[in-house]
Amino acid sequence: MDSPFTNLDRPPLREAALRKALLVPGGLWREVNVVPETGSTNADLAARADEPEGLVLTAESQVAGKGRMDREWVAPPRSGIAVSVTLAPDEVPVARWGWLPLLTGVAAASAVSRVSGVDVRLKWPNDLLVGERKVAGILAERAGAGVVVGLGLNVSLRQEELPVPTATSLALAEAETIDRDPILRAVLRELEDWYTRWRLTGGDARASGLLAVYTDLCATIGRRVRVELPADQVLEGLATGIDDDGRLLVTGSNGPTAVGAGDVVHVRPAAD
Template identity: 40%
Template sequence: MLRAALDKSVINSLTTQYWRVSVVDVTTSTQTALATRAIAGKVKPGDVITANFQRAGRGRMSRTFEAPKNSALLFSFYLKPQRKKEDWGWISLIAGASVAQVLKKYNATVKWPNDILIKEKKVSGLISEIHGEGVVVGIGINVGMTIGELPVPTATSLAIEGATNIDRNHLLANVLNEFESIFTSWDLGDESITGLYASLCSTLGTKVQIHYPNDLIEKGIAMCISARGELILDSGTHVQAGDVVHLR
C-alpha cells in the first residue's frame, strides 16, 4: 500500500470542493509546473498537482532532491490569501503544522520553519513561493522509502517508522483537508495557529545553531515565534530565513 499508484478519482473523492487534484506520472517538479501556470495566470486557488516521480524536485534554499518512483508523496498547491502580505510568512508554517498533525501518531514534530521530523530525522519538507497575488506551496513526504533509498542519513520515511497501512491517496487527502481547515480560519483572522504551531514545534526551548543564507552562523536558544512567523532567539534576534540545527 505504501507504494500504491496515485489515483485522481480517489483523492478528489476524499477532499472538499475547494481542491482540484491533478495527477501526473512524471514531471520535472510539481512546484515548477504549478508556478509556471500561476505566472501565466492559468491557475485557481485550490489547484493541486501531484506526481509519482519528479526528475528535479525543489526544496528550500534552492536545494534539489530525487526520490524513487512511488516512494514519496510529492505535490504542490495554489492559494490566494486574503490577509495582507506581511502575514504570508505563516503559510509555510501552517503547511508544516498540517503535515505534523496528520502524522501525529508517529510523534511527528516541526523543526522551524517547516521541516517535519520523526525522532529528529526529516520525514517531510516543503517550499512556499509567492507568485503575484497568490502562493504556491510544495510538499514532499517520504512514504515508502527504505533505508538504502534515503538521500541522507538524517532522513527517515513512514515505512521505516513502522507505517504499513498508509497509501499516498489517503495521505494527500488528509494533508489537504487539514491544511484547508487551519488556513481558512487563519485567513479569516483567527490566530490560534500560533498555539498549535508552538505545541508541535520541537525547536522551541532548544539550543540551536542558525545557518543563514549569507553563510553567517549564530547560536542561541529558540524562545518563541513572532507574529509574522519568525523564530525569536534568547538574544532577541528575529530569524526570518535560515537552516536550523538542534544542538544537544
C-alpha cells in the first residue's frame, strides 16, 4: 500500500482532528476511526453490531466496497470518502427504519452542497447526483439490533479514474474545495442533526420535516421513470412524490403505485 505522502494532492484524513470535532459530550458519535485500508467499512461495523450505536469508520482505501444489490464500488486510495456509521433508533418503529438511507441522503447532499459549492441532488432511493451523474451512493444494512449505513463519495477522482461513464466527482464538478476533512465533518454533523430530529418524532418523516426536504432535493420527482423490479417486471410512469414510508410514487397506465427501495433493481429515466 502507498505511503500517505506519496500522493500529496490527496492528503490523508486527519483522525485526531475529526475526533476532536465530532466526539462531543452528549453527541451521537462516540468513536471515530480512520483506517488505511479495509475490505468494507459496512462489513467491519456489522461485525460490531452488538455494541451501542454511534460508531464511525472511514477507510482511505476500500478494496471490497459494495452498493445496493452487491454492486461493486471502487476508487483509488484517498480519492473519496468511504464512511460507515452504526445507528439503532430503538424508539422508532422498525417499519420506519427504511427512512434511514433517505435521511442519510438528505444530510449528505445538504452538507456536501454547502461545503463544496456544488449543487448536489438526490436520486431515489440511494444516490447523490451532480447534474445527471452519480457522485455518491448510500447502502443501509440491518445488523444485529440496528443498522449500518455506508456512504461512498467521489471527491478527487479524475475523468480517467471514473468507474463508469455516468459517474462524476466533486473535482470534476469544479468544487470550491476537495479537502475531505471539512466535507466529512459536515456530513456527520448534518447526519446527527437529522437523525436526532427524526428520532425525536418517533421516525415520523412528515413531522420531522424530513419528507419535505427530501422531496425538495429529489431529482427523480417530476420525471418519467422506468422502474425495474425483480422477476423482470417493469413499471413506467411519472414519479410524483414520496409517501410517508419513503416509497416512490409512480403513476403509470394502471394508476399510482408505491414502490419500496428493497423491491427495486434500477430506477432510470424513461425513454420519451
